[in-house]
Amino acid sequence: xxxxxxxxxxxxxxxxxxxxxxxxxxxxxxxxxxxxxxxxxxxxxxxxxxxxxxxxxxxxxxxxxxxxxxxxxxxxxxxxxxxxxxxxxxxxxxxxxxxxxxxxxxxxxxxxxxxxxxxxxxxxxxxxxxxxxxxxxxxxxx
Numbered sequence: 001x002x003x004x005x006x007x008x009x010x011x012x013x014x015x016x017x018x019x020x021x022x023x024x025x026x027x028x029x030x031x032x033x034x035x036x037x038x039x040x041x042x043x044x045x046x047x048x049x050x051x052x053x054x055x056x057x058x059x060x061x062x063x064x065x066x067x068x069x070x071x072x073x074x075x076x077x078x079x080x081x082x083x084x085x086x087x088x089x090x091x092x093x094x095x096x097x098x099x100x101x102x103x104x105x106x107x108x109x110x111x112x113x114x115x116x117x118x119x120x121x122x123x124x125x126x127x128x129x130x131x132x133x134x135x136x137x138x139x140x141x142x
Contacts, residue, residue, distance in 0.1 A: 002064040005056055012052035017126055019046035023094070024119050030108040031101075040098050047095070050088060076141030080132040087125050093118050 022042050026035065061071050071077045097115050135141065 005059045005064050009053065009056035009060060012049045012056055013130075015049035016046060016053055019043070019049060020119070020123050020126055024123050027111060027116055027119055029113075029116075030110055032108050033104070036098060036101055036104070036109070040102055043091075043095050043098055046091065050091070053084070070142075071136070074136055074139075074141040076132050076136040079141075080129055080136060083125050083129050083132070087122050087129075090118050090122050090125075 019042050023039060023046070026039055026042065028035075031039070062068055094115050097112070101109050
């Protein structure tokens with residue numbers, strides 16, 4: 001069971017990171033209707049994968065693998081969780097933008113630079129989380 005949960009957690013992490021990478025590649029200063037529709041689909045995959053990361057992460061913390069005290073007492077674990085939650089909060093802004101404009105009329109829509117900036121920040125912060133996971137697994141932060 002431990003290996004299965006770890007594998008599903010890792011698969012969800014890859015999906016989450018892949019979704020954010022795709023969003024960063026697909027976003028531009030102007031988007032047409034089809035671009036918005038596709039970004040909404042990618043953003044939905046992002047949201048589902050974030051939920052899966054959270055679910056399988058909780059399973060690893062509380063039920064399988066190392067004792068929960070290993071994680072609970074680890075300051076690096078706390079930083080990792082804080083960054084994950086920060087990325088989750090950041091992701092609300094682009095999601096709301098995409099959903100608000102899913103039925104816009106016209107040829108294209110201008111994307112605020114703040115939406116693009118938030119997507120870039122998400123990607124940078126997500127790049128830090130695996131490093132923290134590696135450090136945490138080695139017992140650093142206890």
